[in-house]
Amino acid sequence: MTHSETTPSFYGLFTVFLSLALLLPSTQTIAESWDAPEAVIELPPTSLAQWYKPENKRQVFLHTMFRLRQSLQAVEIYSQKGDQQQLDKWATILQENYAKLPEMVPEWKDETRQETVKKLLAYAKNGDSKKLAKSIKQLNKICEGCHQQWKAVVTALYRSPDYSKLSVNEGQESHSYSDFMEDLADTLGVLKIAREDEELETARQTVTKLGKQLDHLSNSCSDCHRDPQPRERILGSATKDSLNALHSALNKPHDAKESGRHLGTVGFTVCGRCHSIHRTLGDIRGALKAE
Numbered sequence: 001m002t003h004s005e006t007t008p009s010f011y012g013l014f015t016v017f018l019s020l021a022l023l024l025p026s027t028q029t030i031a032e033s034w035d036a037p038e039a040v041i042e043l044p045p046t047s048l049a050q051w052y053k054p055e056n057k058r059q060v061f062l063h064t065m066f067r068l069r070q071s072l073q074a075v076e077i078y079s080q081k082g083d084q085q086q087l088d089k090w091a092t093i094l095q096e097n098y099a100k101l102p103e104m105v106p107e108w109k110d111e112t113r114q115e116t117v118k119k120l121l122a123y124a125k126n127g128d129s130k131k132l133a134k135s136i137k138q139l140n141k142i143c144e145g146c147h148q149q150w151k152a153v154v155t156a157l158y159r160s161p162d163y164s165k166l167s168v169n170e171g172q173e174s175h176s177y178s179d180f181m182e183d184l185a186d187t188l189g190v191l192k193i194a195r196e197d198e199e200l201e202t203a204r205q206t207v208t209k210l211g212k213q214l215d216h217l218s219n220s221c222s223d224c225h226r227d228p229q230p231r232e233r234i235l236g237s238a239t240k241d242s243l244n245a246l247h248s249a250l251n252k253p254h255d256a257k258e259s260g261r262h263l264g265t266v267g268f269t270v271c272g273r274c275h276s277i278h279r280t281l282g283d284i285r286g287a288l289k290a291e
């Protein structure tokens with residue numbers, strides 16, 4: 001069995017099991033029927049939303065995290081080198097950016113333990129390398145603890161795809177993403193049934209319809225992606241070639257193995273890749289937003 005034949009099933013099962021693992025604990029009756037422990041996902045303060053898109057033009061909180069990581073790393077580097085001038089510079093930058101955290105999210109003021117970074121800055125300026133090293137270690141533990149608790153859920157909420165305001169234009173008609181995906185799934189279902197039942201003319205017509213639908217879908221990719229590479233990888237020339245090969249394989253005499261191989265390639269390239277990247281995170285975001 002080839003990799004292309006096994007991968008679609010893996011991605012499908014992975015998506016289903018991951019979604020169930022995250023969503024089922026909130027369903028009391030099912031959790032009880034499986035005798036499974038109930039899990040509670042704590043959501044971050046709502047004040048955090050203003051520092052992420054779409055409420056903000058930039059991912060301000062995320063970039064603050066990047067700046068903190070950079071400045072902390074610079075402090076470690078210049079402390080080891082004994083470069084006092086650069087150490088003072090980066091320790092000051094670290095303290096200034098760290099002080100922004102409780103300003104952005106007041107609910108996290110106590111958790112940030114601002115005194116730790118203030119001491120770190122003082123030790124850096126005084127050249128007390130031993131106490132500085134201890135403060136760096138303490139700050140790393142604070143950061144790790146916060147990330148362990150919040151990083152995954154914040155990523156799902158604010159850095160995952162949201163399709164609620166997106167649409168797919170099909171001629172003069174505009175469809176919501178959820179409706180269009182249902183139509184796309186129906187088309188694929190008709191194609192699979194017609195192929196297996198040797199309704200070859202219906203199958204070929206459905207391949208043509210599927211190709212047009214995927215063209216409409218690909219036009220919506222630019223709503224999120226500024227570069228063409230993501231669309232090309234999933235809905236580009238390789239997918240068109242697979243659809244053409246599938247259409248040809250559905251002529252008489254019909255080679256079911258050949259048409260099945262091309263159909264599986266389309267399923268993996270389009271459905272498998274797109275769902276593994278977009279749908280799982282999108283479903284998790286929707287579940288968290290609904291809580």
